[in-house]
Amino acid sequence: MCRADMPLIEINFDGIVGPTHNYAGLSFGNLAAIAHAGAVSHPRAAALQGIAKMRHNLGLGLAQGFLLPLPRPNAGFLKAMAASSETDPTLTAIAWSASAMWAANAATVSPAPDTADRRCHVTPANLVTMPHRAQEWPDTTRQLALALADSRHFVLHDSVPPSFGDEGAANHMRMCPRHDAGGIEIFIYGRHGGKFPARQHEEASRAVARRHGLDPARVLFAEQNPQAIAAGAFHNDVVAVANEHVLLCHELAFVEPDALFREIRARVPEAEIIVVPNSAMSLAEAIRSYLFNAQMVTLPDGTMALIAPDEAWSSAPARCWLDTLVAGNGPIRRVFPIDVRQSMANGGGPACLRLRVVADPATIDPRFLADSGKLERIEAVVTHHWPESLDPAELGNPALARDVLAARAALCDALDLAELT
Secondary structure, three states, X not given: OOOOOOOOEEXXXXXXXXXXXXXXXXXXXXXXXXXXXXXXXXXXXXXXXXHHHHHHHHXXXXXEEEEOOOOOOOHHHHHHXXXXXXXXXXXXXHHHXXXXXXXXXXXXXEOHHHEOOOOEEEEEOOOOOOHHHHOOHHHHHHXXXXXXOOOOOEEEOOOOOOOOOOOHHHHEEEEOOOOOOOOEEEEEEOOOOOOOOOOOOHHHHHHHHHHXXXXXXXXXXXXXXXXXXXXXXXXXXXXXXXEOOEEEEEOOOEOOHHHHHHHHXXXXXXXXXXXXXXXOOOHHHHHHHOHHHOEEEEOOOOOEEEEEEHHHHOOHHHHHHHHHHHHOOOOXXXXXXXXXXXXXXXXXXXXXXXXXXXXXXXXXXXXXXXXXXXXXXXXXXXXXXXXXXXXXHHOOOHHHHHHHHHHHHHHHHHOOOHHHO
């Protein structure tokens, strides 16, 4: 159980980009993924960019964890569908998808200070609205069951029944005075998305809040603006990001923003809400630059920083706002541009690549916690085994399948995680 003297800190678990990273264009509503459909990807470069981000964050003094790529190609999925590359290229592409790299969709996490039993509660996301992602949760659950195995401090739930779509932390925000203090949890759901589907269902959000034992008075449910979904903000973390007492969001992120902001301020009096007007940055530019998909983090000195994609740094409207944030007297004092271009081309920025867990690091399986030595081992495996390039037309190639499965096995071996092979 959580004790008052336990050193609870935020740990970002980044998804290691898998050797089957490709641009098959499977994610309807994700504009970047559709725009790059059919292009040649670079799995090795993608994984090395992710490792560089983790190394950068460790250098800032932040706690860093990781999650391994899932087994791909998913032979069980193909067998269940009686499919092959000859009979159905789309199903083959689904079986090869490396989308679990975006760990923000792995689960929803409620830290111990928020829950009735003072344990950290975790619900793996079912991701049912996209077939290539709906296959992830069993293997994701296997990893989380290892990493968070200490039942004195963690409760791992089953995913929400698949009638209701749950997209995990990408549609969930937490605000609090400090990471180790009790806070409020904000669940964002969609009802309409115009030409694109709303992926997070309200019923799923409410089920997660109930099963996590959250105080109803400390939980908010807010509808994502259909304009944002229709513009390509398929997850809330494309238009809003929160950290401790700070919320940074686009003006058109929510259906009733003023009501939501009043509720937040009533429950977190120290809340600072920074709204970027649509007149200063259009939804289209917010989605193109992924400004709001930056990681907002608290540095060891207590100040906040944004770990933003290079695309936001090079966007004139986004850069203007970033410069204003840093120059002002607000809580965000620094911006660190980061290169995750391979992920961005598939619609995933810095925040998509990580799952936030507030916990005592001593309660987590150390095999999932990063240090410089482990990152060097991961980098060596990636450099030696990951394909340099991958054309979607190659998906289904038996020799390539053997190579990428061997690559993942080598990573599991290097990290002493043979249970996951």
